[in-house]
Amino acid sequence: MNASEEGGHSLASRVNHEWSRLTRTERKVARYLVAAAPQDVMLAAAGDIAQRTGTSDATVVRTARRLGYAGLPDLKSSLGAHFGAGGAPQISIRLEVSEASEDLAATSSAVVDDAVERIRQFGRTLDVARLTEALQLIVSAEEVFCYGWGSNELSARYLALKLNRAGKRSRHCGTTGFTLADDLLTLTSRHAAVLFAPGRALPDLRLLVDHAKATGVGTILVTERLDQEIAADVDVVLGDGGSPGGLTAEPLCAMLLADMLVLAMMSVGKDRAVDTYALLTRLRKEIVPDV
Template identity: 60%
Template sequence: MGAPEPLVSRVNHAWSRLSEPERAVAEYLVTSPPRQVVLATADDLGRRTGTNDETVVRTARRLGYTGLPALKASLGGATGAPQVSFRRQVARDLPSATTHVVRDALGRISAFGRGLDVGELAQALRILGAASRVFCYGWGVNELSARYLALKLTRAGKAASASGATGVEFADDLADLSPRHAVVVFAPGRLLPELEVLAARAKQVGAGLVLVTEHLAGEIPADAVLRDPGSPGSLTAEPLCAMLVADLLVLGTLGDGDTYALLTRLREELQ
């Protein structure tokens, strides 16, 4: 496999196909210091180029990247890894670094709100509402989102479990699925074989599947897809918006509140 095509080459090859706003973004990307690009959010880049964050993300994809984080990762050779570059900035200027992190988070949340498909959310809630049990799945750091959703659903009175298993250990989770289940998968951008097997198993047993993702819509069959935008500046935790999705799903499936009342009473007794 050859070396990845440099950013400037991608811009040259794509230039004739870019719109004027996209050209403004592309020109800024290749003429600015790499570190300045890496530490900027999509909103930052939009303001600096007289466009907007959506144009910035679209330009990155027109240049052949999966999104802005992938473009920034390609600049790592010139700047050092984004995380290392940022740690160095933290050591030098904590107030500035704090601002970058907060703006990155706000940018992600803003993009999440704009991209939320209410129709898909309603479909996801119908799937969860019709199920007697919910199986939540995510691997790596995304397992946190799966376990968070399962915990919140259980507290809301809906039976739920979570897993981050892979390989042969995942077989037990797959075997347990039934038509009474709804499946919620947190998979932002990497298609593991386990996900394909899980989707096939859910379809086989008649369990509805909700996919929370940034890049995998259309890659696997899902009954509802909820968008999970990545970190524009690669500075905030990957599960940030996935946790918001979990909160929305829980709020939409709240029952009569008896479980919350029980938890409140038990917490009072434990004090």
Template identity: 55%
Template sequence: MGPPQPELSPAGRVNHQWNRLSEPERAVAQYLVTSPPQLVVFATADELGRRTGTSEAVVAGTARRLGYPGLPALKASLGRAAAAPQLGVRLQLAQDLPGAATHLVRDALGRITAFARGLDVAEVGKAVALLGSASRIFCYGWGVNELSARYLALKLTRAGRAAQASGATGYAFADDLADLSPRHAVVAFAPGRVLPELELLVAHTKKTGAGLILVTEHIGEELAGYADVVLRERGSPGSLTAEPLCAMLLADLLVLGGLADGPAVDTYALLTKLRGELREDRP
């Protein structure tokens, strides 16, 4: 028995099976291996079917035709293929701190430049107006996106606005939703995967009459269509810098845009006073 053969990559499997694929299967296969991995690994079979003009059944069948037991295995393979080069770069840079600093700054600048090119200032203006008309603001994000939600809520609070943040999932999330009302504006940071919590948040927000701002890079249009404002966060995750980098820049812009109409001056004066008292010597 010879040595074990290395597993073919998803792209290699597509090349190997191309002549055996039907036209719909080719459309799916081409999309799977040419799209950014994050667009694929967090998508459902139904979403992939809509994006390729096929169906959930064709997507699942294509995965099996490529030799995978199902779509989850194919997506896992795509994830491994995408992660391996990044891990190699990180290990190499770990031994070269000056080089790491240079690459880190370039990575951040590249993402910020892409973010600036895709920024729709008119939509940001609509979001600022929606936040300005709300009595309370609820910011939500799960996983690493919770950082963006909590950052925005903190900045809004410092600007004198009533804001809260949540990254809860499961039953605990229902407690956060119970207080929503028409006086609220909701900001949901949802760059990729559609969780049941996001679907519930969108549905309950519209039911209560609250305003909804959806911050996303690629989310199903069926959900985006329910939002009052959609802000496309196009600064795709880099290999070195934090995923929420551009979302936090967008949060800064939302707060900055609303400073003229809010009680920011009084709030910042109070914060300065309180911080000064914390610095005072105590017996």
């Protein structure tokens, strides 16, 4: 069996444990999942697996859930974590796609499928109650501190930009090391902090969270690793579904969360949002009169 994971909850062990409970068509999917190469499963959409097993998309998704996964993206992520344990899994997957695709259409389709599955899974697991708690922290804050490093800085920058346009004073930060200490100097209990840390936490994030806790800053963590240690020390944790095949950018679902928070905040502070947008429009016209 090629599709293996470490530990007592491997894909193969899950199939063996649940075999008697699976329907005939679910067993077809399960046989394929344990026999196929991990990279083939990670790159396949539900429709691809359904076609290969003579079943349906719904059967593929249902089988993944019967095996104890949240869905097909969760199954893929679990396989990917162990498949790439000795190297860089996402790089390996990208190389597989590059070598296997004979034309741009196939590559484009793989990326789109990855994004669609990721967004669907994100929508299914979205915790509205936690989103409401995050909104309350943002609305009550005088200023929002948006933090992310690397590609996640894009999410922090995007959220700060949109919040400012909606009338909520915000700033973004993507620094690490000694420079981060300077950015933390002005944080007070009147702030809220949104921290984008999808899959891994730098030591700098530990400092940020500890300082926020000490100064009374409300903290919101956006991550795909809901079980990471840092999650226990923030006020709100929002799930950010990871890429099943590693083909789409980390900030994809984080930016969707940002849009949700901004739109919700605009509905709460409608007058301020309208006034800010009117000012923004006037300033833009002064820069480019014909716009």
